[in-house]
Amino acid sequence: MHPYSNHIPQPPHSAGRRFEGFRRKINPDQIPSATEAIDFDRHQWEDTIYQNTPGELVPLSTSDFVGLDQGNSSPKFVRMTTWNIPYTSRLAAECAVPIAAILQPLADLDPREEPVPLVDFAEHGPPRCERCRAYINPWGTWTRGGNAWKCNLCTHETEVSSEYFCNLDANMQRMDHLQRPELNRGTVDFVVPADYWASNPPQRLLMPYFSVEPPPAGPRKPLPMNFVFALDVSSEAVRSGLLHSACATIQDILFGQNACFPPDSELAIITFDLTLHFHDLSSDLVPMLVVSDIDEVFVPLRSGLFVKPAERQMAIEKLLMAIPERFLEMAYVEAALGSVLRASLAALAGRGGHVIVFQSTMPRVGIAALPGEPNEADLYETSKESSLYVPRDNTWRDIGTECVEDGIGVSMVLAMNKYIDVGSIGVVASITGGELFYHPRFSPVRDGAVLHAQIRRLIRRTTGYNCTMRVRTSNGLVRLRVSEYCGNFFQRGATDLELGVLDADKALSVTLKHSGGTLDPRGYVYLQSAVLYTTVDGHRRVRTCNLALPVVELAWNVFRLSDLDATVYHLVRRGISQMGSEKLANIREDLTENCSSVLLSYRNKCSNTSSHDQLILPEAFKGLPVYTLGMQKCKCLRARTVSSDVRNYTAHRILSMSVRSLMQLLYxxxxxxxxxxxxxxxxxxxxxxxxxxxxxxxxxxxxxxxxxxxxxxxxxxxxxxxxxxxxxxxxxxxxxxxxxxxxxxxxxxxxxxxxxxxxxxxxxxxxxxxxxxxxxxxxxxxxxxxxxxxxxxxMLVEDQNAGAMAYTDYLSVVHSQIKQVLRDGGTIGGAVALRGSIW
CATH class of the missing domain: 3.40.20.10 (Severin)
Structure with missing residues (x-):
């Protein structure tokens, strides 16, 4: 029987966009299926070890696979849009495949895989190139009989210390090569000495909070991560059940049957509404100190604010059980979110840590107070719509920057009944590397278990704080350089990214660009990312991820090892990062043109003898059109009316989530x-x-x-x-x-x-x-x-819905764009490409 001869009518949906013009009859069975590729790849790798050597096909992000680290980092840590690098900038442009790396440095590994090795060079620290400061890695070579190593990134020779010297064998490898993880593993953690400690930020002329003590200065000794739980106790938080659910979740994480709070970490609990309430956990009575000045905040106590839960279990449990009852009758309508964030900054100054805020109402009082709700309906599809996707008050950016400078990450649980302005308050989580959890119309019955699982994952996953990240690439006479970063982080200069926290679920993308000239087609391009961070248990580390990528002269080889998942990830992130400056309609058009350009390039370079009426798709990019359609139907970019809170939340999630999570969100x-x-x-x-x-x-x-x-x-x-x-x-x-x-x-x-x-x-x-x-x-x-x-x-991406076309119609649009260029010449987009210019 035909698979859809007895199908259901299309479920109720918001109107989609119809195809305009002559429509060819397309059999849905004959168009590329994303599911076939996903299932085929999953079956292929479920019982096969991925050898992880240059020039190999890479498993899809949706497949569970076991990788063998032989000098190249696993795709779970680094994934490229193409695993073969074009040898010239001209070839790269002709292929239209963006050259980008997706980095997820702290990603979880399969339990069947070996853990990331930890290497300790004691007080000397890890060997580094004297010129470019790259860390030693498997792709460097040894010279002078083992007395020096030649950097694979800049070719400079650096002498090794006498303690690290070892003789070379007949293959010019060190005799102890197999016993040295840093020489045969692509992903390594290095223990680092005091030279790598974080520094406290310099004293500002105007401090963001009041303190009777001068702010700490100089290097900061690594400490176990400290947590601040900030609980909104306004009437909305009490009424919705958020306050009760938050207290129950914290208590279970601290003392439940499957408690997961780090044993060496300390926590503080702050409650807030129109005032800030600090709790002295060192006393059995747990007195509450109230700060009514929410414009110039300060911390009224030092001793007793932070405690280890195991040492003060009775006091903490007593407080968490009392908070929902204490504010049941005396709750205020407002909650000063900006003020509590500055207070948390003051509490964690000099030590760093993680602030987890539970918020249920838009902050209309205190620091960075926001005015009333904007009239979104008047702004949709206008030049002013982009104003909905940036903070209405730049103080929120300032708060995020201040937190990053002090090594503090901020995560927020947003459980509101009406507009809360995620575009403003969410930027604090975005800049610091934190996370947003979004629960509109919060219901403890429906959302309580989900919230509990989210906070448990936040506490349990691999996390570093006070993080600095840098990506280095080959930089000889001709090099592939980093041109752009995309994700949730703070970038002060051209090279370094700073994050208050970085965890196993977060990824960043890096765009690479030819600086001109010709790469050696018999050689490799090298990439190294390094993240300097402090572990949850208080140790300073550097995690390095390394790749060696073959250089190729033929477009066919570029497409042969192109990575659909990484390309989709890069394209949608680049589109979302333009929401604050471009009209959404233009972003959607750009995504379609990007898709058509890649397919046109393959047609011109690899299959130019085929008929113009035939749509030719490269094997690696058969799913690109349907995923591009999925980008246009995701909640942050879709054409139909979607509240700015939902758009901003979805944008934040996509700019931080892993490749696998994004692919499953889009399809x-x-x-x-x-x-x-x-x-x-x-x-x-x-x-x-x-x-x-x-x-x-x-x-x-x-x-x-x-x-x-x-x-x-x-x-x-x-x-x-x-x-x-x-x-x-x-x-x-x-x-x-x-x-x-x-x-x-x-x-x-x-x-x-x-x-x-x-x-x-x-x-x-x-x-x-x-x-x-x-x-x-x-x-x-x-x-x-x-x-x-x-x-x-x-969520049925292939149907006509969410303000966009059905998959069959969308393929017709893409094919029409390609045929027009093949017939008339020019490029995809043509004059439309000028729409963002001053003309």
């Missing part, structure tokens, strides 16, 4: 639960790993009314239930056989003693493990009954 995995294979979701008897089912295409054309489907983009997980579903399937999943009796407010799928229930729960648990313990909000969408079906339909 969410869709499963047919009613049609699972017998072994799907069950442990493999040979390996013990869960057997994962293949995913299906994101379109109603492949769905049936008797089916049950699950879609998950990392933010929301929606179970769609067809009106003709079998009662037996309902019994196996929900324990009831009546379609109309299913509770649409259900936030957790029940666990039943049925095989189908076991299969589904195993699949969900596997996804949760993949995300480090985080999981999505769960919604039920019964066919033509529940509001969640609107969100479900917008």
């Amino acid at each position: 969410p995995p869709l499963l047919a639960l009613h049609d699972l294979a017998e072994d799907a979701g069950m442990p493999d008897p040979t390996t013990g790993r869960i057997v994962l089912p293949d995913i299906m295409r994101d379109s109603h054309l492949y769905m049936e009314a008797h089916g049950v489907y699950l879609i998950d983009n990392g933010e929301a997980m929606i179970m769609w239930i067809g009106g003709s579903v079998s009662p037996q399937v309902l019994l196996d999943l929900f324990g009831i056989d009546d379609f109309l009796s299913i509770d649409p407010q259900m936030s957790v799928l029940p666990r039943l003693e049925t095989k189908l229930s076991t299969q589904v729960h195993n699949i969900l648990e596997h996804r949760r493990i993949q995300r480090g313990g985080r999981f999505s909000k769960f919604f039920i969408a019964r066919q033509n009954l529940d509001a969640a079906e609107l969100e479900f339909s917008d």
Whole structure:
């Protein structure tokens, strides 16, 4: 039977954009499928070790694979848009494939992989090039009988200390090569001496907070990371249940059965509304000190503000249980967020750390107070719309910068009932490397467990604070240089990035550019990223990631090892970074033109004998059009009306998330639960790993009314239930056989003693493990009954929805652009490319 001969009608959705002009009849089965590539790659690598050598095909980010570090860092740490570098800038331009690196230095590894080695050179510190200051790595060479090493980045020879000397063998390798991780592993952690300690920022003429003591100066001894939990106790936080959920979550993380708070770390708890409340945790009575001056804040106590939870468990538990009751009747409407951030800065000055804020209302009082809500409807699709995506008060940028200078990261839980201005307050989290958690219309029943998992992941994951990052590239006579950074960080100069915190879930992208001339086609281009950071337990480290990339002369080789995931990641980030200066319509057009340019370049350089009427797609970029369509349908860029809070939150997430998370956000995995294979979701008897089912295409054309489907983009997980579903399937999943009796407010799928229930729960648990313990909000969408079906339909990327075309129509647009250039000459975009100029 034809796969969509009995398909359901398209679910209710917001109007999409229709194709204009002559439309060719396209069979959906004949167009490239993103799901086929994902499933093929997953099956290919699940039982194969990736050797990680230059010139090899790289697994997709969505595949679980075991990598072998043989001098090149794993793609989990560094992923390139192309793993073969064009030998000239002209070839790079002709290929139209951006040259960029995606860096995730603290990424989690598969449990089957060897951990990142730790190398200690004692007081000497790691060997570094005298000229370019690159760290020693597997791609350097040895000279003078082992007395010096030649830097692979700048070719300078640097002598080694007598303690590090070793004789060379017949292959000019050190005799102890295999015993030295820094000489055979691409990713290494170096222990560093006091020379690498962070420095306290110089004293400012105007301090952001009041202190009777002068600010600390000079180098800062590494300490275990300290945490400040800042709790909004306004009436909205109490009413919504956020305050109670936050206190319960903190208590469980500190003292619960699976407590995960770092044993050497200290914490402080601050509550705030119209005033700031500091709590003395050293006293059994836990007195509360109130600071009413929220314009010039100060910390009223030093001793007792920070304590180790294990030493003061009774006092902390007493306070966390008392806070929700204490402010139940006396809560104020406002909460001074800017003031509490400056107070947290004052509390952590000289030590660094992480501030975790729970906020439920837009800050209208105190430092950086914001005016009323803007009239967004009047700004959409105008030249002023970009003002919605930048801070309305630059003090928020200043607060973020001040925190970074002191080695402080800020993460925020935003649980509000109305507009909160994420574009302003969220910039603090963006600049410091922190995270935003977004829970509009917070409900403890629906969102409490998700919030708990988010904060637990925030505490448990690998994290560094007081971070400085630099990326170095080959810089001989001709070099590939860093031209642009993109992500959530603070960049003071041209080379160094600073972050208050950097964790396992965060990634940054780096654009590389030819400086001119010709690279050696028989050689390699080298890249090294180095992150100087302090660990949670208080040790100063440098993590280096290294790559050697072959140089090629043919465009075919550039496309052969191009990386779809990294290219999509780079393009969408570059588009989102322009939201504060460009109209969204222009950004969407640019994305389409970028997609068409890549496909046109492949056509011209690798397949120019084909008919103009034939759409030719390179193997590596078969999924580029559908992912580009997904970019235009994501909530921060889509054409339909979306609140600026949602756009700004989604933009922040995309500018920080990993490559895998982004690919699943742009094209969410869709499963047919009613049609699972017998072994799907069950442990493999040979390996013990869960057997994962293949995913299906994101379109109603492949769905049936008797089916049950699950879609998950990392933010929301929606179970769609067809009106003709079998009662037996309902019994196996929900324990009831009546379609109309299913509770649409259900936030957790029940666990039943049925095989189908076991299969589904195993699949969900596997996804949760993949995300480090985080999981999505769960919604039920019964066919033509529940509001969640609107969100479900917008996640079907291949359908006509979310203010954009269907996949088949979008392919026609891309093909038309390519045919026009092939027929008339010129470039993709033509005169439209001038729209951003002064003309």
